[in-house]
Amino acid sequence: MSDNRILETLAGQGISRRAFLKYCATLASLMALPPSAGKAFAEALAKAPRPSVIWLPFQECTGCTESITRSHSPSIEGMIFDMISLDYQETLMAAAGHQAEAALHEAMERNMGKYILIVDGSVPLGLDGAYSCIAGRSNLEMLKEVAQGAAAIVAMGSCAAYGGLPKANPNPTGAVAVSDVIKDKPIVNIPGCPPIPAVITGVLAHYLTFGSLPELDHLGRPKSFYGETIHDRCYRRPFYDQGKFAKTFDDEGARKGWCLFELGCKGPVTYNACASVKWNGGTSWPVESGHGCLGCSEPDFWDAGSFYKALSMPANPLKLAAGAAVAGAVAGIAISVSNKARKGAAKTGHETTTLADLEKHHE
Amino acid sequence: MALPDIPVVAETGALTGNARAVLGEVETLLDGLLRTGEGGIVDIRGLPLSPGDRIWLLEQLGKGEVEIHLDIGGRSRILETAYPAVWWIEHCDEGGHLISEFIQVAYVPELISAHPDDVESGLEHLRNRNADLS
Amino acid sequence: MNELQFLTWVRGTGLDIAVAIFLLGVIWRLVEIYSLGRKKDLAAPRHTPGASGWHTIVRRSVPPPGMFKQSPVTYVGGYVFHIGLALIVFFFAPHIKLIEGLLGISWPGLPSQIIDLVTVVTLAAMVVVLVDRIKKPVKRFLSTFEDWFTWAVTFLPVLTGWLAVQHLLLPYTTMLALHILSVEVLLVVLPFTKLFHAFTVFGSRWYNGAVNGHKGVPV
Numbered sequence: 001m002s003d004n005r006i007l008e009t010l011a012g013q014g015i016s017r018r019a020f021l022k023y024c025a026t027l028a029s030l031m032a033l034p035p036s037a038g039k040a041f042a043e044a045l046a047k048a049p050r051p052s053v054i055w056l057p058f059q060e061c062t063g064c065t066e067s068i069t070r071s072h073s074p075s076i077e078g079m080i081f082d083m084i085s086l087d088y089q090e091t092l093m094a095a096a097g098h099q100a101e102a103a104l105h106e107a108m109e110r111n112m113g114k115y116i117l118i119v120d121g122s123v124p125l126g127l128d129g130a131y132s133c134i135a136g137r138s139n140l141e142m143l144k145e146v147a148q149g150a151a152a153i154v155a156m157g158s159c160a161a162y163g164g165l166p167k168a169n170p171n172p173t174g175a176v177a178v179s180d181v182i183k184d185k186p187i188v189n190i191p192g193c194p195p196i197p198a199v200i201t202g203v204l205a206h207y208l209t210f211g212s213l214p215e216l217d218h219l220g221r222p223k224s225f226y227g228e229t230i231h232d233r234c235y236r237r238p239f240y241d242q243g244k245f246a247k248t249f250d251d252e253g254a255r256k257g258w259c260l261f262e263l264g265c266k267g268p269v270t271y272n273a274c275a276s277v278k279w280n281g282g283t284s285w286p287v288e289s290g291h292g293c294l295g296c297s298e299p300d301f302w303d304a305g306s307f308y309k310a311l312s313m314p315a316n317p318l319k320l321a322a323g324a325a326v327a328g329a330v331a332g333i334a335i336s337v338s339n340k341a342r343k344g345a346a347k348t349g350h351e352t353t354t355l356a357d358l359e360k361h362h363e
Numbered sequence: 364m365a366l367p368d369i370p371v372v373a374e375t376g377a378l379t380g381n382a383r384a385v386l387g388e389v390e391t392l393l394d395g396l397l398r399t400g401e402g403g404i405v406d407i408r409g410l411p412l413s414p415g416d417r418i419w420l421l422e423q424l425g426k427g428e429v430e431i432h433l434d435i436g437g438r439s440r441i442l443e444t445a446y447p448a449v450w451w452i453e454h455c456d457e458g459g460h461l462i463s464e465f466i467q468v469a470y471v472p473e474l475i476s477a478h479p480d481d482v483e484s485g486l487e488h489l490r491n492r493n494a495d496l497s
Numbered sequence: 498m499n500e501l502q503f504l505t506w507v508r509g510t511g512l513d514i515a516v517a518i519f520l521l522g523v524i525w526r527l528v529e530i531y532s533l534g535r536k537k538d539l540a541a542p543r544h545t546p547g548a549s550g551w552h553t554i555v556r557r558s559v560p561p562p563g564m565f566k567q568s569p570v571t572y573v574g575g576y577v578f579h580i581g582l583a584l585i586v587f588f589f590a591p592h593i594k595l596i597e598g599l600l601g602i603s604w605p606g607l608p609s610q611i612i613d614l615v616t617v618v619t620l621a622a623m624v625v626v627l628v629d630r631i632k633k634p635v636k637r638f639l640s641t642f643e644d645w646f647t648w649a650v651t652f653l654p655v656l657t658g659w660l661a662v663q664h665l666l667l668p669y670t671t672m673l674a675l676h677i678l679s680v681e682v683l684l685v686v687l688p689f690t691k692l693f694h695a696f697t698v699f700g701s702r703w704y705n706g707a708v709n710g711h712k713g714v715p716v
Contacts, residue, residue: 015436016435016436017478017480017481018433018435018474019435019436021473021474022435022436022437022439022454022474023436025454025463025465026454026462026463028406029406029408029463029465030408030463034406035403035404035405035406035465036403036404038404039473218499219499229668229669229670231669241609243590243606243608243609245590262594268669268670268673269500269501269504269669269670269673276408282460282461282462283460295501298499298501299499299501299502300501300502300505301501303505304501304502304504304505305505305508305509309598310591310594310598311504311508311591311673312591312592312594312595313508313594313595313597313598314508314509314512314513314595314598314599315505315508315509315512316508316509316510316513318512318513318516318517318599319513320513320514320516320517321513321516321517321520323517324516324517324518324520324521325520325521325524327521328520328521328522328523328524328525328528329524329525329528331521331525331528332524332525332526332527332528332529332532333528333532335525335528335529336528336529336532336533339529339532339533340534343534
C-alpha cells in the first residue's frame with residue numbers, strides 16, 4: 001500500500017486533481033505560507049509516496065483522536081488521511097488484540113527508519129510505567145521500541161508534547177512528555193487540548209512535501225501555527241487596548257463582546273492558531289463563544305493558576321504572608337527588648353563625671 | 364431565548380486600511396503579468412482584513428463577465444472582476460463553509476486548465492470508448 | 498522552565514516569598530522604630546507639639562527659600578516621579594485587579610492611555626534625576642551603592658511594565674514575568690533600604706516637628 005503515489009490513491013477515491021489543488025491552496029493558506037506554496041505542495045504531494053504512519057495512544061483521553069476524526073467529515077483535513085497509510089491506530093483500526101500488535105510490528109519492519117510516529121498522551125514513569133500498559137507492556141517500553149525505527153515523531157496534543165493534564169500537580173503517575181524520553185529523533189510538538197485538526201494535517205503535508213519537519217519554535221512547535229499569541233490575533237483585541245473589559249460572564253461588557261482579560265483569559269501568553277483557523281470548520285472558537293482562552297497549548301497550563309483569574313492576579317493564595325507578619329512582629333519585639341536591655345545596661349553602667357575628673361584627665 | 368436573540372457583537376466592520384494595500388499589490392501583479400507573463404496570487408485569509416475590508420475590496424474590484432462554478436470536494440467559485448485577468452477565487456468545503464479565498468492575477472486561472480496527465484488518461488478512455496463503439 | 502512556567506512561578510511562589518519578606522521586614526522595622534522609646538520631655542511645651550508635627554510634614558514637602566533655584570531638578574524631577582509612581586501603582590487597572598485579588602478592595606482605575614503617558618513622564622523624570630546625580634559633583638560624592646541600587650530597583654518595574662504593555666523588546670509573557678519579578682525584588686529590598694521612607698517619611702517628619710515644637714523651635 002505504502003508504495004502508492006498519493007495522487008493515484010486519491011484518484012482511486014474519486015478525488016480529482018482540481019480538488020487536490022484546492023486542498024493544497026487551502027493548506028498553504030492555513031499554514032500562513034505564501035500562496036505560491038500551494039503549487040509546490042501540489043507538485044510534490046502528487047508524486048510523493050504514501051508514508052506509513054504509526055499512531056500510539058498513551059496516557060490520554062482520546063480527545064485528540066476525536067478532534068482529528070470529527071473534523072467536519074468528509075473534510076479537507078480528512079483528505080490527509082487518504083494521503084498516508086495509517087498502519088496502527090488502536091481506536092480506528094478494525095483489528096484488535098494480537099492482530100493489532102502483529103500489524104504494528106509488520107508496519108515497523110516493513111518501513112524501518114521511514115515511518116512517522118504519532119504519539120498522543122503522556123508517558124507515565126511511576127511504578128516502572130505500570131500506570132499505562134498496552135498488550136502487557138508499558139508505554140515507556142513501547143515508545144522506546146517504536147521510536148527507534150521512526151523517521152520523525154509527532155507529539156500530538158499537550159499531553160504528548162508537554163505532559164499535559166496527567167502531569168498536573170502532583171503528577172501521581174510521574175507523567176512526562178515524549179521529548180523527555182526520546183532524545184535522538186526529530187520531534188515536532190503539536191500542543192493543544194485538543195490540537196486544531198488543520199495543524200496536524202498541515203505538519204504532515206509539510207513533511208510529505210518537503211521531506212522535513214516545518215520550522216519549530218523553542219518549544220518544538222511549528223512556527224507557522226504557533227507563531228503568534230491568541231491575543232495578537234484576537235478580534236476582541238481593540239477592546240483590550242481601549243480598556244473595555246467584561247467583568248462577569250453576563251454583564252453588559254460580555255454582551256457587547258468586550259475583552260475577557262479580567263475573566264482570566266490566557267490569550268496574551270498563549271501561542272496557538274485558534275483565533276485565525278478557528279474550530280468546527282471555522283464556525284467559532286472559545287473567545288468568540290464568550291469564554292477566555294485556557295492557554296491549553298502551553299506547557300503546564302493546568303497549573304498556571306485558575307482559568308478564571310486575570311493574568312495580573314496571584315496564581316495561588318499567599319500562604320506565607322500571615323506567618324511572615326507574625327515573624328516580623330516577633331523579630332521587631334525581640335530587637336526592641338534587646339534595645340531596651342542595652343539602654344538599661346548603659347544606664348546602670350553610667351558614671352557621673354565631675355569637674356575634678358575632667359581636670360585630672362587634662363593633666 | 365433563541366441563539367440569534369443573544370446580542371453578541373462578533374466582529375467590527377471598520378476599515379483597517381489593509382484592503383487599500385491589497386489593491387496596490389494587485390496593480391503590481393497585473394503590471395507584471397503584462398510585462399513578463401507572470402501573474403500571482405494574494406491570499407485573502409492570510410491578511411489581517413476585517414469583514415468590512417473584504418466587502419470594500421469586493422466593491423472596488425467589481426464584477427466582470429465570467430463566473431465559473433466548480434464542484435471539487437465542495438463548491439468553488441471563480442469570478443472575473445471588472446479588471447480583466449484579475450480573478451476572485453472562493454473555496455468552500457463540503458459543508459458549504461468558506462475555507463479559503465484568493466485573488467489570482469492570470470490570463471486564465473490555473474485551476475481551470477486541464478493537466479496533461481489527466482488529458483492523457485482521458486484520451487485513453489476515449490480511445491477505448493471509440494474502440495468499443497466501432 | 499519556559500516563559501509560562503516562569504510567569505506562573507512569579508505569580509505564585511515568587512509573589513508569596515516576596516510578599517512574605519516584605520511584610521516581615523516592614524512589620525519588624527516599624528515595631529523596632531516605634532518601640533525605640535524616647536524619654537518623656539518633662540518641660541512644658543513651648544508650642545502645641547502635635548500641630549508642630551503636622552506643620553513640619555507640610556513644610557518639608559515644599560522647598561526652603563532659595564533651594565528651588567539651586568537645584569530645580571531635584572524638586573521637579575522628584576515630585577514628578579513620586580506622583581507618577583503613585584498613579585501607576587494605584588490607578589492602572591491590572592494593578593487594582595492585583596490589589597483586589599490580595600486584599601479584596603478595589604476602586605476605579607484611570608484609562609490606559611493616561612497611565613501610558615504618566616509612565617513615560619515618570620521614566621523620563623527618573624532618568625533626569627539620575628543624570629543630575631551623576632553630573633553634580635556634590636551629589637555624586639554623597640551617593641553610595643545603596644543610592645544607585647535603589648534607583649535601579651525602582652526604575653526597572655516601571656520600565657519592564659511599560660515594555661510589557663507596549664509589547665516591546667521581548668515576548669509579552671517573558672516581559673510580564675520580568676516585570677512581576679522586578680516588583681518582587683523591589684518588595685524584598687524595600688524594608689531594608691532607604692526605600693523604607695515610603696513608610697517612615699511622614700512619621701519621622703511629624704516626630705521632628707513635634708520634638709522641636711516642644712522645645713520652641715518649630716522647623
